[in-house]
Amino acid sequence: MDDRLFWIGFTYVRGIGAVRFRGLLNAFGNMQSAWGASTSQLMEAGLSQKIIENFYQVKKQIDLELIWKNIEKAGISVLTWNEDLYPRRLKEIDQPPPVLYVLGELTVQDEWGVAIVGTRRMTGYGRQVTEELVELLANHGVTIVSGLARGVDACAHDTALKQGGRTIAVLGSGVDRIYPPEHRRLAEDIAKNGAVVSDYPPGTPPESSNFPPRNRIISGLSRVVVVIEAGVTSGALITSTFAADQGRDVFSLPGSIYANQSKGTNRLIQQGARPLIDVRDVLDVLNIEQVQEYRQARLELPTDPREQQILDNLGYEPIHIDDLxxxxxxxxxxxxxxLTMMELKGMVRQVGAMNYILVKEKGVLYQRNNHE
Incomplete structure (x- = not known):
């Protein structure tokens, strides 16, 4: 039986997050064994009596095989830590979500995602900057990440789609419970040209307590976070805090000191965020030439399975030959x-000390017919 069924089951148990998931995996080796464990075994694995009670209650209430059938019927993908398709950048953060539910598709291109977040009550100024920034990024192949909320989020998603770009919406509910409901059509379009993502199982309602953890995933999926407009209590400020903790670059749009929608963004700049003075500033931080070269390298067709295996294990950060x-x-x-043959083809590059990255080099590519 697919072990993902049991990963799914544990996401329904209140009190079991990334740390306890890791503890269960360490104790039992797989989640199916954890699902069938006794009370004493679960206590030895670090679960409290209360969480164990929650667990047994969930076991009585849910039918894992029926849930799995419904997930497949809805076209939802289930990604766990153990799978190659789980986003690399998100996996690097402290305590990444053990399970992601996805409508649509996550791709390698998304590793250079830019999160664009802000107030639900954006001004004309905020809309103008959002549209110009997203148009620029989308036309350079950068994925736009946001939270499907009204205002800045919806504007960012919609603009990316109009430019033919990719965009990811991260929800504070199950991917089958779109919130706000008027964005259902937008979510469908996003799933066709990107992904709708949640770490909450299908059927989870959009409770207020779900949104701060949602914001953590938005920043975790992104290379850069841009706060367009935000009041002093805006949830977008929570996203920027997570971003800073995760080592992401944070931009904040300066505005009038008299505008409520700029009080939070101005404060972020005061606290050390980069002021967004020109939309091209984000491209400079991304090193957009490297992004485009990376995308081109992924388009190079490997000539044998060994090259494909190298591609699957290389990314935007250097990896030592021993790790490969x-x-x-x-x-x-x-x-x-x-690796030598792939360097000749311009598919990989050694960056010193036997460390490699996947980057399409400028110059002449290796042609097989020149040597055969």
């Missing part, structure tokens, strides 16, 4: 020969 050896299980001779 561990990931592929190859001997050093095979590994170095494959």
């Amino acid at each position: 050896g561990n990931a592929t299980g190859w001997g050093m001779d095979t590994l170095t020969a494959t």
Whole structure:
């Protein structure tokens, strides 16, 4: 039986988050074994009596096979920590969500996502900047990440779609419970040209307590976070706090000291966020040339399965040849020969000390027919 069923089951248990998921995996090796564990075994794995009571209550109430059938029928993908498709950038944060529910598709391109968040009551100024920034980013192949809320979020998603770009909506509810409801059509369009994502299981209503954790995922999926307009109590400020904790670059749009929608963003700048003076400033931080080269490298078709395996294990950060050896299980001779050929083709680059990145180099590509 697919172990993901039991990952799903545990997401319904209140009190079990990333830390306790990790504890259960360490204790039992897989979630199916944890699902069938006794009370004493669960206590030894670190669960409190209250959480264990919650767990047994959930086991009585849900039918995992029926849930799985409904998930498949709805076209929802389920990604766990253990899967290659789980977003790399999100996996790097402290305590990433153990399970993601996805409508649509997450791709490698999304690793350079930019989160654009802000007030639900944006001004004409905020709309203008949002549209100009998203148009610029989308036309450079950058994925736009936001939360599907009214105002800045919806404007960012909608503009990305109009430009033919990718966008990701992160929800504070199940992916089948779109909130606000008037954005249902927008969510459908996003799923066709990006992804609608949640760490809450299907059927979860949009409770207010769900949104701060949702904001943490928005920043976790992103390389840069831009706060367009925000009052002093705006949830967008929570996203910026998470972003700073996660080591993301944070931009904030300056505005009038008399405008309520700019009081939060001006305060962010005072606290050290980068002022968004020109929309191209975000491109400079992203190193957009590297983004485009990375995307082009992914389009290079590998000529054998070994090259594909290297591509699957390389990303935007340097990886040492020893780590590649561990990931592929190859001997050093095979590994170095494959990497050398891929360097000649311009698919990978050594950046020193036997560390490699996936970047399309400028210059002449290796042509097989020149040597055959």
